[in-house]
Amino acid sequence: MVVQGRYWRILYVACATAVVLAVAFLTVLPAFDAVIMSARRGAPLQAYRNTLHDPAFAPAVLTTIIYVIVTVPVQLLFGFLCAVHVYLARRPLVWFTIYFLPYAVPVYAGVGAWRWMLDRRGYLATALSHFGVAPETWLGTRALATLCLVSVWCFAAFVFASILARLYRIPAALHATAATDGLSVGEWLRVVVWPQIKNTVVIVTVLRIAFMASKFDVPWLLVGSTSTASGRTFTIFIAERIGGDARGSVGVAAAVLLAGGLAVLFGLASAILGRRALKEVRNAT
Amino acid sequence: MRRSPALGIGRLLPAIAAVFALLPIITLIGASFVRNDLTGGGLRLTALRAPTTANHGEFFSAIVSVGRDSSTGLTVLLRYFRNTVIVAASTVTISLALAVAGALVLTRSGFRGSDGLAQASLWGYVLPPVVLVAPYAHLLALVGLAGSLRGLVLAHVGFCLPLALWLMTQYFAAIPLEWDRLADLDGFGCFGTIFRVLLPRTAAGLGAVAAFVAVLSWNDIVLASILASERTKTLGAGIQDAFPNETLNSSSTVAAATLWVSLPLIVCVVAAYASLIRRTRRQWGLSL
Numbered sequence: 271m272v273v274q275g276r277y278w279r280i281l282y283v284a285c286a287t288a289v290v291l292a293v294a295f296l297t298v299l300p301a302f303d304a305v306i307m308s309a310r311r312g313a314p315l316q317a318y319r320n321t322l323h324d325p326a327f328a329p330a331v332l333t334t335i336i337y338v339i340v341t342v343p344v345q346l347l348f349g350f351l352c353a354v355h356v357y358l359a360r361r362p363l364v365w366f367t368i369y370f371l372p373y374a375v376p377v378y379a380g381v382g383a384w385r386w387m388l389d390r391r392g393y394l395a396t397a398l399s400h401f402g403v404a405p406e407t408w409l410g411t412r413a414l415a416t417l418c419l420v421s422v423w424c425f426a427a428f429v430f431a432s433i434l435a436r437l438y439r440i441p442a443a444l445h446a447t448a449a450t451d452g453l454s455v456g457e458w459l460r461v462v463v464w465p466q467i468k469n470t471v472v473i474v475t476v477l478r479i480a481f482m483a484s485k486f487d488v489p490w491l492l493v494g495s496t497s498t499a500s501g502r503t504f505t506i507f508i509a510e511r512i513g514g515d516a517r518g519s520v521g522v523a524a525a526v527l528l529a530g531g532l533a534v535l536f537g538l539a540s541a542i543l544g545r546r547a548l549k550e551v552r553n554a555t
Numbered sequence: 556m557r558r559s560p561a562l563g564i565g566r567l568l569p570a571i572a573a574v575f576a577l578l579p580i581i582t583l584i585g586a587s588f589v590r591n592d593l594t595g596g597g598l599r600l601t602a603l604r605a606p607t608t609a610n611h612g613e614f615f616s617a618i619v620s621v622g623r624d625s626s627t628g629l630t631v632l633l634r635y636f637r638n639t640v641i642v643a644a645s646t647v648t649i650s651l652a653l654a655v656a657g658a659l660v661l662t663r664s665g666f667r668g669s670d671g672l673a674q675a676s677l678w679g680y681v682l683p684p685v686v687l688v689a690p691y692a693h694l695l696a697l698v699g700l701a702g703s704l705r706g707l708v709l710a711h712v713g714f715c716l717p718l719a720l721w722l723m724t725q726y727f728a729a730i731p732l733e734w735d736r737l738a739d740l741d742g743f744g745c746f747g748t749i750f751r752v753l754l755p756r757t758a759a760g761l762g763a764v765a766a767f768v769a770v771l772s773w774n775d776i777v778l779a780s781i782l783a784s785e786r787t788k789t790l791g792a793g794i795q796d797a798f799p800n801e802t803l804n805s806s807s808t809v810a811a812a813t814l815w816v817s818l819p820l821i822v823c824v825v826a827a828y829a830s831l832i833r834r835t836r837r838q839w840g841l842s843l
Contacts, residue, residue, distance in 0.1 A: 285656035296713030303690035374824035379817040383579035385804035392597025484683035532681040
């Protein structure tokens with residue numbers, strides 16, 4: 271039963287007003303302004319045409335697609351395995367801290383650490399050169415591979431924490447039944463765990479796709495200041511083209527295209543999964 | 556079915572995962588103890604044979620000389636660090652206050668469309684900072700906040716708030732409405748119910764949301780690069796500018812400084828999430 275009273279109603283109205291104003295002025299208004307800024311006076315679609323004809327546009331989109339396709343499944347698998355391990359481990363807090371630590375490390379420190387390891391004289395690059403990979407390529411022609419590796423390291427912990435939170439909500443009775451039935455580990459994962467975490471995994475996948483497609487910090491710190499084409503994602507393309515006067519620029523038009531693409535992704539996910547799944551993953555997160 | 560580490564995953568996979576998670580952090584710590592004349596092009600293991608604490612000493616000397624000498628890379632870095640702490644702390648405070656207010660309305664007011672609105676806040680993912688940076692620059696210039704820390708805080712709140720609201724709603728929804736009614740009957744009143752019943756029971760959730768927002772704000776590069784001035788830059792945008800002749804991995808002094816200025820965030824985030832996990836396990840009757 272909801273508590274209702276004069277003071278509560280005043281409080282609800284005050285809170286709702288504050289939040290609506292904040293979201294309207296800080297999120298919705300800038301989003302509309304981005305669309306307005308992308309249109310040049312007299313030629314509203316010119317910036318979009320220029321974006322599509324920009325020679326760096328297609329490579330940046332392709333790089334982003336590869337980046338998302340590689341990093342999201344690896345994050346999911348790594349996060350899932352770590353979550354199951356922490357769920358079953360004897361010292362869950364210790365293991366949780368170990369697996370979660372990369373997420374807590376600021377990206378400039380994380381990227382810096384990987385650069386120490388994979389630069390041309392770094393110990394990891396040197397060790398990998400024994401397998402025929404030239405050490406100087408990790409931050410050069412193979413920068414996309416390095417970017418994927420660093421991104422998985424930085425962000426798999428989000429998947430791990432989301433799945434772990436959902437695992438904790440599996441009713442203990444299900445585990446007890448599984449133990450009574452003598453299920454093997456594979457059967458336990460398939461019959462007990464998977465049906466419970468399925469919706470969470472699907473929504474986390476959608477969130478990760480959106481998150482990785484719009485990721486700027488790691489790509490910028492790793493390859494943004496170099497001239498190599500490998501690893502230059504769509505967000506770097508946007509940032510480089512926003513420049514001083516953003517009105518009607520390729521950068522703003524590309525940013526609107528990115529938001530539009532993400533909106534389509536979310537719209538499709540909402541339509542396919544429905545509200546129930548969204549509510550469930552909210553519970554898990 | 557046994558519940559032990561050996562179950563299915565074995566011991567090898569966790570060991571590999573732990574090495575993968577910890578190796579970069581250990582590397583950064585190691586790099587901070589290498590003599591600067593042995594660096595360049597990455598960390599060689601041979602360089603660790605003669606460790607030195609001089610880089611850390613240099614960092615703390617810079618802290619002591621803040622205000623007297625503002626020209627060195629380290630003092631510039633410390634200014635960026637101060638800006639980062641101010642912006643992240645302000646963003647966390649404002650976002651949390653608004654998220655709690657929003658969650659209160661969405662879960663307690665009985666408003667019919669609250670479920671849809673709570674899920675709509677998830678659409679905040681559609682508007683990442685790189686999409687909003689140009690309009691923010693335009694709008695902040697209109698209201699005279701261009702290049703200021705206040706402008707940067709507003710921009711950070713703008714992209715953190717939808718996600719904070721989405722998460723906070725869940726923590727409030729988990730508290731039975733019956734408790735509100737009982738608190739009301741006991742004469743707690745609105746604010747008594749919120750501060751003595753609701754907030755204490757969402758403390759772990761508040762910590763987790765605060766940590767989530769802090770990570771987003773602390774790691775921001777694109778907004779700070781374009782919206783902040785030289786005086787108001789934060790670490791993400793400015794760490795490479797503080798040492799113009801070096802990259803993130805060309806100097807052990809930079810490694811030591813990076814380590815120290817990252818420590819507050821690491822400690823706060825791990826503590827907040829570990830507390831949430833500890834509370835959740837206790838709630839479900841699992842051992843710690």
